[in-house]
Amino acid sequence: MTLNVERLKMLDVHFSTSIEDRLNSVRGLDKEQGKIPDAIVFPRDEDEVLKVVELALEEHIPLVPRGGGVSSAGGIVMKKGGIMVDMRRMKGIQAGKGEVMVEAGSGYVFNARVYPTLWKHATVGGNFCGGSWGIGSMEYGLNWDQVLEVRMANPRGKMTTLRGGDVKVAAHAEGTTGIVTRLRLMTRESVPIVSKIIMFNGLEEAITFTRKLYEEVPPLYHMVLRSPEIAHLTLGPDKWHLVIAYQKGRDVEIQGEDGKVIWENRDKFFAGAYMENFNYFEYSTYHLPLESFGESLRKASSMGAISEVEFANDFKAHLDFMGTSDVMDKISAMMGKSSFDVNDVFINSRLSRDHIQKIMWYKRAYDKEDLFNPGKVKF
Ligand SMILES: Cc1cc2nc3c(=O)[nH]c(=O)nc-3n(C[C@H](O)[C@H](O)[C@H](O)COP(=O)(O)OP(=O)(O)OC[C@H]3O[C@@H](n4cnc5c(N)ncnc54)[C@H](O)[C@@H]3O)c2cc1C
Structure with a gap:
């Protein structure tokens, strides 16, 4: 159904139908281009959200909510157009x-x-x-x-x-x-975070150390293995390095260099680097068992992928690869279907x-x- 803008006006909810706003609302970190919305609404509270939902139900209009628009798996891609519901005015x-x-x-x-x-x-x-x-x-x-x-x-x-x-x-x-x-x-x-960087002479040393450390179940808040290539794109040493972070006072006795600066710039880790280079690169993510991630990381690196591996409490390595489309085609052929397919x-x-x-x-x-x-x- 086509949106009846006169009905939208009667809701008394702030909205825009300008072509510029409509185009901007779907501009994010998705390669896929969907439709553009007929209108964007900017509700300020639950009542306004409900008014928009009621209108959409009565007129059979699709609704797509959005926040910052930086998800990258097609979340804000509009398959059928309709109304984009921008939630950023509701920030209490x-x-x-x-x-x-x-x-x-x-x-x-x-x-x-x-x-x-x-x-x-x-x-x-x-x-x-x-x-x-x-x-x-x-x-x-x-x-x-x-x-x-x-x-x-x-x-x-x-x-x-x-x-x-x-x-x-x-x-x-x-x-x-x-x-x-x-x-x-x-x-x-509200406890400060302490961060350290452990540097390695090569990938093999990095994989062995990281696996062993993980298996000891240290009380870490965050742990990420970064390649020299990802550091080139943003920040970090010109070597494979592990960034660890923990809440001050935790019993952590891991030796490493002070990671304060890199931790303060953690918004430039993989997703930040991808955002900066969105026009040149594609990316993919694979969640692999701790025992076998090294093999895939080795192969992907030799194919020219820019890699970073995040760790969580699921005993898996979360591998992120970024590269030009020909590199990513090779990675995809080597890795097969991902259990966490961002594409x-x-x-x-x-x-x-x-x-x-x-x-x-x-x-x-x-x-x-x-x-x-x-x-x-x-x-
Ligand atoms: C390279 C890369 C790596 C990433 N890695 C991670 C990662 O490891 N972990 C992670 O969590 N995220 C990751 N992200 C995704 C993204 O950065 C985050 O998920 C981000 O928090 C999305 O927030 P947003 O406000 O921009 O959401 P949006 O992009 O605006 O929305 C995300 C989805 O939620 C829906 N939505 C938004 N608001 C609402 C609402 N109020 N009600 C219902 N639905 C809503 C949207 O329709 C959309 O489908 C990655 C992104 C990139 C580019």
Whole structure:
């Protein structure tokens, strides 16, 4: 259906139909170009979100929510056009003891346990709905495991609250099950982070050291193995190096150089480097068992990939590769299908079976028309 702009005006919710705003709203870190929206709305509170949802349901118009627009797996690609719901005016925040209540459009202006490399651009809602692992995952795990409660405008036009395991209905669902308005999250204590850099003479030494260190289960907050090439693009030594970070006071006796400067610039790690070089490079991600990641890293490096490996609490290495399209074609042929495919617009390619089943069940029950970020769930 075509959007009736006169009806949109009657909602009394700030919106734009200018071609410039519509084009800007879909400009992000996706290679795929979708449609441009008929309009962008900028709700300020839940009531305004609900008004937009009601209009969309009555007029059969697709809705795509967005935060900072820096997810890269097709999250804000509009398959069918419709209304883009820009959540960035909803950025209220209320701190509690060990937790925080944030509106979905808030940035990372509190002591988050887990947050994305691009936190300076991202919103909390956008990361919850489009992200997964991040900085802090070595200690705390997935971003949605930090979420106690989610409030969401669902595809029947009602506000609903998800708690416990049910938050997965909205986590990494890319807005296909509703528009998240508010989240209650556990926070990290206000303890300084100490960072160190361990440098290696070559990749073999780096792999052996990193595996051994991980198996000792040190109380680290974050751990990332970086190649000399990624350091060339941003910051870091001209050698394979491991950056570790831990909360001050933890029992960590790992020798290394002071990592203060590199930690302060962690927004320039892989995702930051990719953003800077978006026009030249493609990227892919693979989550591999600790025992076997070295082999793939070796091969990918010899093919010319620019690599970085993040570690989380899942006993897997999260390998990120970046390069020109011919290099990435070789990597893809060598690696096969990724269990976390950032180049597939369907969220199915990045979620565990139980997680995607929850989303599919909810979508079947509540969004039969597939109006909420259409074309992102494969049935
Ligand atoms: C190279 C690279 C590597 C990356 N690595 C990681 C990583 O390791 N871990 C990680 O978590 N992220 C990663 N990201 C993705 C991204 O940076 C983050 O997930 C970021 O937090 C997205 O936030 P955003 O506000 O920009 O979301 P957006 O891009 O605006 O939105 C993300 C998705 O969520 C939906 N959405 C947004 N707001 C809402 C809402 N209020 N309600 C419902 N749906 C909503 C959107 O429709 C979209 O589908 C990476 C990105 C790049 C480019």
